[in-house]
Amino acid sequence: MELFRIFIHDSSFSFILEIILRCIVMYLMIIIFLRFSGKRGVRQLSIFEIAIILCLGSIAGDPMFTEDLPLIQALTVFVSILVLYRCTTYLTMKSKKIESLLEGKPMYIVEDGMLVLKGIKNEKYSYDEFFSEMRQQQVEHLGQIKIALLETEGCLSLILFHDSEVKWGLPIFPNEYKQTIDYYPERFYSCMFCGNTRLIKKINETCERCQKQHWVLSINTKRSK
Numbered sequence: 768m769e770l771f772r773i774f775i776h777d778s779s780f781s782f783i784l785e786i787i788l789r790c791i792v793m794y795l796m797i798i799i800f801l802r803f804s805g806k807r808g809v810r811q812l813s814i815f816e817i818a819i820i821l822c823l824g825s826i827a828g829d830p831m832f833t834e835d836l837p838l839i840q841a842l843t844v845f846v847s848i849l850v851l852y853r854c855t856t857y858l859t860m861k862s863k864k865i866e867s868l869l870e871g872k873p874m875y876i877v878e879d880g881m882l883v884l885k886g887i888k889n890e891k892y893s894y895d896e897f898f899s900e901m902r903q904q905q906v907e908h909l910g911q912i913k914i915a916l917l918e919t920e921g922c923l924s925l926i927l928f929h930d931s932e933v934k935w936g937l938p939i940f941p942n943e944y945k946q947t948i949d950y951y952p953e954r955f956y957s958c959m960f961c962g963n964t965r966l967i968k969k970i971n972e973t974c975e976r977c978q979k980q981h982w983v984l985s986i987n988t989k990r991s992k
């Protein structure tokens with residue numbers, strides 16, 4: 768019967784018991800590995816560490832139910848990777864060069880209320896996803912941000928202007944982040960691509976920072992209201 772083949776096939780009762788034993792051993796091995804790798808949690812893993820964890824997933828999983836895979840082989844892989852991992856973390860601690868090679872460098876996203884052009888031009892990232900992160904930290908427009916730094920773990924560190932220093936800036940909530948069609952001579956506009964903020968002479972003026980021609984009315988709301 769098809770269902771029989773799917774669920775049971777040729778597994779014997781003794782092999783089922785063996786799987787339970789294998790799982791217990793591999794489970795303990797994973798815990799021991801994570802304990803000795805010196806990591807406290809997974810939230811702050813670097814790209815490099817995620818790669819290792821992915822490799823370990825297969826090394827840990829397969830021996831749990833593969834009959835002809837002796838646990839000693841899995842154990843050897845675990846110990847080798849642990850030693851390699853410890854060597855690499857030691858080297859990244861000792862050398863800045865190796866560290867930035869393996870983990871990347873923190874990257875400036877916003878400086879002084881404007882998006883940093885280098886990142887936009889290389890299209891290394893889409894700034895939309897940072898807008899969402901900034902919104903979650905109650906930022907309404909770029910004029911509130913002194914520095915936004917993308918950490919190597921992928922989180923965004925923000926340094927905000929004090930309320931008295933908040934400037935006119937590019938709104939980042941969807942309702943306000945829309946190209947303005949009408950021109951008002953006395954009002955501040957922000958470039959939708961780089962956050963450049965100033966008075967403009969016509970609605971399709973070219974931005975001197977990024978050469979784009981899309982402007983949106985700036986806002987200068989403070990954080991504490």
Ligand SMILES: [Zn+2]
Pocket residue numbers: 958959960961962963974975976977978979
């Ligand atoms: Zn611009």
